[in-house]
Amino acid sequence: MSTEPKECCLGSVGFIGLGIMGQPMAENLLKAGYKVCVWNRTESKCECLVEMGADMLRSPGDVAAHGPKVLFVCVTGTEDVKEILFSEKGIAKSAKQGLIVVDHSTIDAKEAADFADCLAGAGVKYLDAPVSGGDVGAKAGTLSIMVGGDEKAYETVRPMLEVLGQKVNYMGKSGMGQVTKSCNQVMVACNLMGVCEAMMLAKKNGLSLEKMIEAVSGGAAGSWSLSNLGVKIKDGDWSPGFMVKDLLKDLGFVSHLSQVSHAPLTGTNMVETLFQVLAAEGEGELGTQALAKVYEKLGGFEF
């Protein structure tokens, strides 16, 4: 296949990391009219995109050398990002002046800010741009995207981000996208704890879970968690929209951020502990609503 840059109406971009999130995001960029060159650690995951017209390259450095103005990254952990950026075959070594790296991975906020500093030396702008909305949002192009970093670079990539997400927000300097994601996960965790405890109280006292959800969802007790995960708990459906192990990963970043900034998160720490119980019992790949299973154990009952 060709590795020559091609002319395209909307320009050429790179995409690194074609997992459950990255694959549909890269697809959406292709469909929108961007020329996309891709790299993924497991090569076979590139096939589908290549069939749609993407170019597959041999390393993150090759993608950068290919000359895109914007390079998207969407991988799992801080170490993965570090390797993609700074290893021997990484982006920094072969990037051209002016490249903008948009990192959709959820990683440590302080490290994200460090990456931006390091890349600035090579004339590369790095935006931390974690997303929320899951694989469903990635496919539908309805993600929330929270962006930190250079504001001019943000304005440049905004039309592309609006292909990937419905709510695209500039949050401030480097790291602020990740801080926002941490704030998001604090509420995701605490709200879910409230839902589990309310549902336990209902179940233990003979109140219909269905009626309870219906009666209170629209008022002061209402939340996304109640409307979406409450129903799954009621049905004993533990299948993952978002996995326990992934929320635990994110709560690790929350925990680190809370330590370095002296922000004692009493409730979030407690929920994190309860999620650790689930993971310790080998249930890390269930959906986060499986937090209800910890309450089943605590209360000696079943939903």
Place this chain on the structure above:
Amino acid sequence: MSTEPKECCLGSVGFIGLGIMGQPMAENLLKAGYKVCVWNRTESKCECLVEMGADMLRSPGDVAAHGPKVLFVCVTGTEDVKEILFSEKGIAKSAKQGLIVVDHSTIDAKEAADFADCLAGAGVKYLDAPVSGGDVGAKAGTLSIMVGGDEKAYETVRPMLEVLGQKVNYMGKSGMGQVTKSCNQVMVACNLMGVCEAMMLAKKNGLSLEKMIEAVSGGAAGSWSLSNLGVKIKDGDWSPGFMVKDLLKDLGFVSHLSQVSHAPLTGTNMVETLFQVLAAEGEGELGTQALAKVYEKLGGFEF
């Protein structure tokens, strides 16, 4: 003023307890075309309703003797309800067979079920029907009303409840209205804790609170608490929609219910403790969003 029952298009009802909630609720029944006779411990609070055409009576028993088919109660505590129902000048002594008492007070669920049992002996149906939505909802007639007790009695009073509230739900046998309210307050408390912790994390890390709220409200972190109380916390507005001391009262019922039903509410117990800190410092009459002030102390900062 007349104490004679009058003919009226929609029938005659009694209303006992004209506080911040009861006053506008009784007004709405009057405006809807019901003939209303009222009693309140502090007589002066009846004046406004009397001017609108209500009859003021001398005791709860007098209201019951006046012959309404339905008698609403809206007072503060379990003991207040007990006195109104069962004291020398209470409802039970003079109620006519078939009277339906609709109790909008938030009280202990087990006591509510006991009240229903005791009144059944006198041929009186008692519905526990706590509300959510505050004085704003009471005025606008947009309360959520959660009803437990005899279903036929519920069907009889439903048209009246639909004057008072927008979401009227039958929850099951006696006490289930109160259990629902407790479930509601569990989530109200836990969601608010999540909001406070997320906002502390944002503030401590230099993230704009306004931008954070805007970026995450519509997604998986979204809640009524974030959209309504998050904004007040950002502005340092501690004025009460719903007071700390009132939520603490309700959390007392939650706590009792959790004890008798062996439902260990780890998160809710923690938030209750934090609210107790506020009350101990004399801040029980602030709005519940003042929970954020406890986090200010824990984290040594100010919103």
